[in-house]
Amino acid sequence: MSGAIVGVDVGGTFTDLFLFDPATARFQTAKVPSQRGDEASGFLAGLRALGGAAGMAAVVHGTTVGTNALLERKGAKLGVITTAGFRDVLEMRRRDRRHTWGLWGDFQPIADRDLRLEVPERCLAVGSIHTPVDIAAVEAAARQLLAAGAEACAIIFINAYANPGNEQAAEEAVRRIWPNPYVSVSSEILPEIREFERASTTALNAYLQPLVAGYLGKLEGALSHEGFGGRFHIVQSNGGIMSTATARRFPARTALSGPAAGVIAAGAIAKAAGFSHVITCDLGGTSFDVSLIADGQMELAAQATIDFGLVIRSPMIEITTIGAGGGSIAAVDRGGLLQVGPESAGSRPGPVCYGQGNDRPTLTDANLVLGRINAARPIGGALTSLDVAAAKAAIEKHVGAALGLDAMSAAEAILRVANAKMAGAIRLVSIERGLDPARFVALPFGGGGALHVGALLTEVGLKAALVPRFPGVTSALGCIIADVRHDQVRTLNLDLDSLDPTALDAHLVREASTAVAVVRDAGLPVEAIETLFTLDMHYAGQTHTVAVPLPVTVAGNSTGVTRDIVRKAFEAAYQRAFSRLLPGLPVRIVSLRSAAIGRRPAFDLAALAPGPDASLEKATRGARHVWFDGAWHEARIYARLELPVGAEIPGPAILEQPDATVVVDPGLVARVDRFGNLIIERA
């Protein structure tokens, strides 16, 4: 077992693990129940199921501890020290409201107003210090926060992006007094213009620090107790991995750790299978998450809103979420229109067929009534069977009666509306951005996505669907594939016309060397470290910017950047985003984003392929009636994992495996590729 790398994805219901031993090219998976609130115990139980942590070379972890703490408001008691006159920035937000229409609802900031203290200090937009920071006032504030029970501290000064001097002096003073390392400083967390976004990101980072550090400490303690002597890493929202030391400094970067790992694996699986344009689809209990990979590259969003008023600004895998999951409730609204979601029965009480008390029909109930899900073999193994009659009665009563349809037609209508919503989400990330869906494959992961890919192919006009061999452990697989990555941003505010290329070059070199150092210090073997530079630019006067990838790299001690390189790159990027250039207007560079990426050794996914003893005969499990397009059809049933490479299964057919059900609609055909993936295309 020596030298094995293990990916661990702790989800809400299960903890999934994927072990790979590069020496023997052997892999192993495990699935154990998760314990909400005690994620570490599932984590360790999973490692034990794989033979124990001793001797493993590395453990890479995708975690939802940070996400859940944010959504449930379970972070630390937070104190804020800020510029005189500005303690309410966090609470005033950008003067927005929850919904466009309707004025109800209030907002609770993550730091109470009496734990946000002001000190005399002021920096101006040009970076000059107007008022030096009053250190005695900072010390008094820190003591007052501690006395009030604050567990973490955020230091957020106005214009600190332009000059971090006052913040750094304050940090030094606070750290002398503060009894723990949980101090986050805005000019370190996000040295970028826009005070609310910087304040929110910094505060949320501090808010998560004690919890994430405690969680990591607990895992590290347990790992070392089990004799683990390897490296332990965390997946970030940007799809790269980081050391636990970096995770303790930047816990806000774990907000989308879990889903990001899944997208990474999806990208690698698709690339190996020969597809560079992919839309990943993760159908969970309450939501459907899609993410785009174009030309083999994941899309990163600059920021994410975790909940109303809680913004984290740091590069994150762009995930579009709509409220349509297996537990989404189907209902007919007062205008007579059938709606599926966003209201959800979740996993508890769950769909009607779970028999746990919900009587309103869900998408899962419709799939069951239509024969697409096997009532005798529920996914995940928590239940022994599903109640078809109850599901059918609920659909008849709540949907059929209102629309004048019988139960089967009503179930099919629920499926169509849900498919249309999912198709809408896919369209949003593809067609609506001008990308031709005929070039993309859908890659479903998680348990439910593969039930719907057929409809998505037809509805959106996608090229094909690619169902990974183990859809349920995609995120765990992603943990062991992901590159090491570190992102940085710095606001520059420079005019292009008067740009001094040497000064810009110095910025690039400096940013690159810090980012590369973080990646190198993570200590995982990487084949090479690349740096990527992006400038946020606009015409002077605009407030939004376009991201301008800069086609330069550091060689020797310079990038060779010139004004002309920057201008050409800007004009190309601007024209891609909008139809019209504005010749003659001055152009500005607002911020510089730098990323260092440590490329991990390639992982040969052929290790996952079915063995030579697999055969179509062994995989055959008979047939059952499944409802497609208004009528029952006889669909052949197969044990998916027992299908050999090259097998071709025409629809209608159902392919079952412990963690997923794949539906091959009539008119489609599924083929097993050399990695054991299923490729579903039009026949």
Added chain:
Amino acid sequence: MNEASPARLDAVTLAVLKGRLEQIADEMDATLYRSAFNPIIAEARDACHGVYDAITGDTLVQGTKGLPIFVGAMSFAVRSVIRKVAAEGGLQEGDTFLFNDPYDGGTHLNDFRLVRPIFRAGKLFCWVASVGHWLDIGGNVPGNYNPRATESHQEGVRFPPVKLIRAGQMQQDILDILAANSRVPQSNWGDLNGQLNALDLGEKRLIELLDDYGDARIAAAFAQLADRAEALMRAEIAALPDGRYSFDDFLDNDGVKDEALRIALDLTIAGDRLTLDMSRSSPSCAGPLNISIATTVAACYVALKHAFPDVPANAGVLRPVEVIAPPTTLLGAEAPRPVAGYTETILRLIGVIFGALGKARPATATAAPFGTINALALSGQRENGTRWVMFSFFGGGLGGNPATDGLHHANNPISTATIPPVEILEAAYPVMFTQWALRPDSGGAGEHRGGVGAIYEIEALAPGRTEVALLGERGRFAPFGVAGGASGALNRFTWGSAGDTPPMASKIVGVSIAQGECVRLETPGGGGWGDPAARPQHAIARDIRLGYVSAEAAARDYKGRGQ
């Protein structure tokens, strides 16, 4: 939609098409926000896009993020282009109209509308349109919020519908006229290009959709979506008890004559029909607080959408609603009555609709939001002699409601605007904010307290004089409470070392401050909901601890409970 409709679309296809159409409008909005120049569009999202009926100009589809007030107003804009084409003829594929006429489907002079026909097989199928608030279009006061204007010509330059693009050919003459009539021509040019970007994109996406589904099916979807909105709206109205509910509120003054202006509403519910009669309102006024009938109808639409958020955004909503605002009142103003301060008047109008609906269904009664836009312009000359104009709108508190306390520091119901960051403003203009804070004791007391407003204090850094102009409201009539709740605080503005206050409450122009002096704006909170005596003691104690309510105010408003 003048072709024969095919059979009714099934509910599922209709739902699919509704999503596709809304995405088109949403994407047009996003394109303009991202490429606009002035922060009122880029940050405050003072813009809107949609698709409109070929013959009636009715709103067929509207973005979900567009400025709410424009949602109702845009169909009037398209109608005025339709009238022009009917009178003059000559509509061609590739045309795009531009205008800002407030009396002919506009709102105020800053709001520039672009309207473009979409042709199918050589025949007009529908219109796409874009509106955005440009920073400056001439007139006496930078930013055009002239509180002393007595006729439209003092507010800025008026454009009737003209062809900016004629059969694909940009009319340079018109661009030249636009550029010559603004203090910030580059900003306007940038915004115009952003709006054209949005129309190009909308047109492209709409044609793709028509090619996918066929013109007849899309036409049928438009008709059915409007019918559905109408059915939902009728159901909402029918659920209210029949009767006549009246509610009045007041504007401080019109900026010219210091006399309160009454906004009066008699709301009648009869079965599934609703009448909003504003006939008792004050006559047209001398100053810029008038609004045109198009704006009045649009404001009614905004209020109804907030009251019934589930009803979709299209013209069907207004079919069961009758709006009465005689041209003799300030709510049916005709040219050249000044209208720059229209935002203040519609906020009051929306407020009285909330008030009257609250009487009709007390279970959902919501106290008044802060109700003023506070259009503040600071301007001057930079050291290099160039002109700068910092123009912004400010936030305040929302009203208490049956479910929650009001939200602190929110935007007004007519907008979804976000406020420009302090750091962006300080980087762009010679100013330094010395305070950006919540305003204690500004939310109305109640079982559910009103959200508090804000305090913004801004110091002038420029060596010369910094000119100050403000058009605000609620300086004399506070945001009302409901169901026994108290009013929020009044709006308050001061400037200079002596702390001068405007003689007309919240409207001032023609004053200036020196380097190192400040302006200070304190905005109202929302009204309270329910009897303050019913506010739980722990909630009052928390308000005091967090400083939303001072101990003194709690002693007065909550009889000392919570101390």
